[in-house]
Amino acid sequence: MGFSTKNFKLPEQLDSCKAALREFVQTELDPLAIEMNRKRQWSEKLFPLMSEAGLLSLRLPKEYGGQGLTYSQYWPLLEEIAKSGGVCRGPAHGKNGMWEMIHDYGTEEQKKKYLSTWSGPSCPVFALTEPETGTGVDIKTTATKRGDYYILNGTKWLISAADIGEFFHVVCYTGDRSLGPKGISMILVDAKTPGMEIEDPGEFMGGRATAHHIVRFKDCKVPVKNLLGKEGQGLDIALKSFLDPSRLSIAISCLGPCQKMLELSVAFAKERITFGKPIAERQAVQMMLADMAVDIHALRTMIADCARRYDAGEKVATQISMCKLFGVETTRRVSDSALLIHGGIGTCSINMIEMLYRDVRELWFEEGTPTVQRTVIARDVLGKEIRSVGK
Ligand SMILES: Cc1cc2nc3c(=O)[nH]c(=O)nc-3n(C[C@H](O)[C@H](O)[C@H](O)COP(=O)(O)OP(=O)(O)OC[C@H]3O[C@@H](n4cnc5c(N)ncnc54)[C@H](O)[C@@H]3O)c2cc1C
The missing domain is CATH 2.40.110.10 (Butyryl-CoA Dehydrogenase, subunit A, domain 2)
Structure with missing residues (x-):
C-alpha cells in the first residue's frame, strides 16, 4: 500500500500529501470502488484500507490517534477521496465527522470505549x-x-x-x-x-x-x-457537533466528483474524433467544459471561504447552507454536461462517469434537501434569528 498520512507531517506538507493521496485514490480506491459498484457488493477490504492510510481519522484529535486537521486542512483531502465516488466518500465523511458528538458531550467512559479505537476500521x-x-x-x-x-x-x-x-x-x-x-x-x-x-x-x-x-x-x-x-x-448534539459541519463536508463531496468528471470529460473530448476532428475542437463542447470549470471554481472558492471562517469560530450556518445548495446544483449541471460530452458510451458502466452521475444524486438528500438549505438562507436574508454553527 503506497500511501499513509503517517508518512506526512500534516499539515506542514499538505500539498505533497494531496498529490500522494491523488495517486493512492487512483491506484487503490478507484479500482475497489468500481469493483464494488459492478458487483453491487460491499467489500470488507475498504475500511481497513482507508483506516491504514489514515483517511478515517483526518479530523480526529491527536490525543485519540488522529491527525487533528482543521476544516481548511481537511477539505482538500476529502475532495480527493470523493473523486472515487460514494462508496469511499461515505466512510471518510462519516468517520471524520461523527467523532465530534462523543468528543464534545461524552462521559470519560464513553470516550474511552468509542474514541480510543476510532482511528481503526470501526463503523x-x-x-x-x-x-x-x-x-x-x-x-x-x-x-x-x-x-x-x-x-x-x-x-x-x-x-x-x-x-x-x-x-x-x-x-x-x-x-x-x-x-x-x-x-x-x-x-x-x-x-x-x-x-x-x-x-x-x-x-x-x-x-x-x-x-x-x-x-x-x-x-x-x-x-x-x-x-x-x-x-x-439530543438535537443540539446532532446539529452542532455533526450535521452543521457535515453539510460543508457534503459540499466538498460534491466538489470531488465534479472535478473528476471535468478531468474525465477533458481527456475524452481530446480523444474522441468525429467528422475528422477531436470533439474538444468544437465550440459547443468547449462551452460546456468552460461552464463546468466556472461552477467548480466557484464551489471550491465558497468551500475554502466557509472552512476558513468555520475554523475561526465565525457563525457560518447560512454560508454552509449556501455551499451545500450550490454544491448539489453544481453536481446537476456538471454531471449532465459530462454525460453529454461522453455521448452514449457515458451511460455504460465501463465508464466512471456512469457511476459518478448516479452517486452525486444521493448528495441532494444527505444533511438536508435543497429546500431545507434555502429555508436556512431565506431566514437569514429576512433578518430572522438563525442558529449558530459551532460551539
Ligand atoms: C444516500 C442517503 C444516505 C442517508 N443516510 C442517512 C443516515 O445515515 N442517517 C439518517 O438519519 N438519515 C440518512 N439519510 C436521510 C436524509 O437525511 C433524508 O433523506 C433527508 O434529510 C430528507 O428527508 P426525507 O427523506 O425524510 O424527506 P422528506 O422530509 O419526506 O421530504 C420530501 C420532500 O418534501 C420536502 N419537504 C419536507 N418537509 C417540508 C417542509 N416543511 N417545507 C417544504 N418542503 C418540505 C423536502 O424538501 C423534499 O423535497 C440518508 C439519505 C440518503 C439519500
Whole structure:
C-alpha cells in the first residue's frame, strides 16, 4: 500500500500529501470502488484500507490517534477521496465527522470505549430519519426510562451502514413530545442489542455497494449510561457537533466528483474524433467544459471561504447552507454536461462517469434537501434569528 498520512507531517506538507493521496485514490480506491459498484457488493477490504492510510481519522484529535486537521486542512483531502465516488466518500465523511458528538458531550467512559479505537476500521452509524415523519422534532422514536435502562421503540430508515455498523447514535424522545426539541435526546446503542432489527429496503441509486437500512427498535433495552450528554440535548448534539459541519463536508463531496468528471470529460473530448476532428475542437463542447470549470471554481472558492471562517469560530450556518445548495446544483449541471460530452458510451458502466452521475444524486438528500438549505438562507436574508454553527 503506497500511501499513509503517517508518512506526512500534516499539515506542514499538505500539498505533497494531496498529490500522494491523488495517486493512492487512483491506484487503490478507484479500482475497489468500481469493483464494488459492478458487483453491487460491499467489500470488507475498504475500511481497513482507508483506516491504514489514515483517511478515517483526518479530523480526529491527536490525543485519540488522529491527525487533528482543521476544516481548511481537511477539505482538500476529502475532495480527493470523493473523486472515487460514494462508496469511499461515505466512510471518510462519516468517520471524520461523527467523532465530534462523543468528543464534545461524552462521559470519560464513553470516550474511552468509542474514541480510543476510532482511528481503526470501526463503523459508527447516525440514526435520525424516520419513515412516518421527517428529520426533526416530529420524530416518533421514544426511549422510556425504567430503572437503569431506557426502553427504545420506533423505526428509523435510510440509515447508512446500519448492517456493518458497530454502534448507533440514535436520536429519540426521552421526554414528553410536547417539549419539542427539549424532549429529544441522543442514545448510543451497540449493534446487535436485543430488540433491534435491521432490514434491507432494496437497492439505491448511488454508491451501489452500500446500503441505507430500516432499523426497528422493539422494546430495545439500553443502559442509561449510554445517554450522550443530558436528556433534552439530543438535537443540539446532532446539529452542532455533526450535521452543521457535515453539510460543508457534503459540499466538498460534491466538489470531488465534479472535478473528476471535468478531468474525465477533458481527456475524452481530446480523444474522441468525429467528422475528422477531436470533439474538444468544437465550440459547443468547449462551452460546456468552460461552464463546468466556472461552477467548480466557484464551489471550491465558497468551500475554502466557509472552512476558513468555520475554523475561526465565525457563525457560518447560512454560508454552509449556501455551499451545500450550490454544491448539489453544481453536481446537476456538471454531471449532465459530462454525460453529454461522453455521448452514449457515458451511460455504460465501463465508464466512471456512469457511476459518478448516479452517486452525486444521493448528495441532494444527505444533511438536508435543497429546500431545507434555502429555508436556512431565506431566514437569514429576512433578518430572522438563525442558529449558530459551532460551539
Ligand atoms: C444516500 C442517503 C444516505 C442517508 N443516510 C442517512 C443516515 O445515515 N442517517 C439518517 O438519519 N438519515 C440518512 N439519510 C436521510 C436524509 O437525511 C433524508 O433523506 C433527508 O434529510 C430528507 O428527508 P426525507 O427523506 O425524510 O424527506 P422528506 O422530509 O419526506 O421530504 C420530501 C420532500 O418534501 C420536502 N419537504 C419536507 N418537509 C417540508 C417542509 N416543511 N417545507 C417544504 N418542503 C418540505 C423536502 O424538501 C423534499 O423535497 C440518508 C439519505 C440518503 C439519500
